[in-house]
Amino acid sequence: MRLGLNADDGGKTLREVGEKLSISKERVRQLQTRAIEQVRELAIHDLGDHQPSANLL
Numbered sequence: 001m002r003l004g005l006n007a008d009d010g011g012k013t014l015r016e017v018g019e020k021l022s023i024s025k026e027r028v029r030q031l032q033t034r035a036i037e038q039v040r041e042l043a044i045h046d047l048g049d050h051q052p053s054a055n056l057l
Helices: 014-021 025-047
Strands: none
Touching: 014 025
């Protein structure tokens, strides 16, 4: 919901997501940070010994 991956509106604000889930916007921010960290870890793990090409940097 936050990033708008399944919607045409480009995503919801922290407040909008919090209201929908009945949690605070701060908790939404914490969960978002944790999710991004997890995706980063998966990406690093999947890259393994592969180095990104220069044009991706």
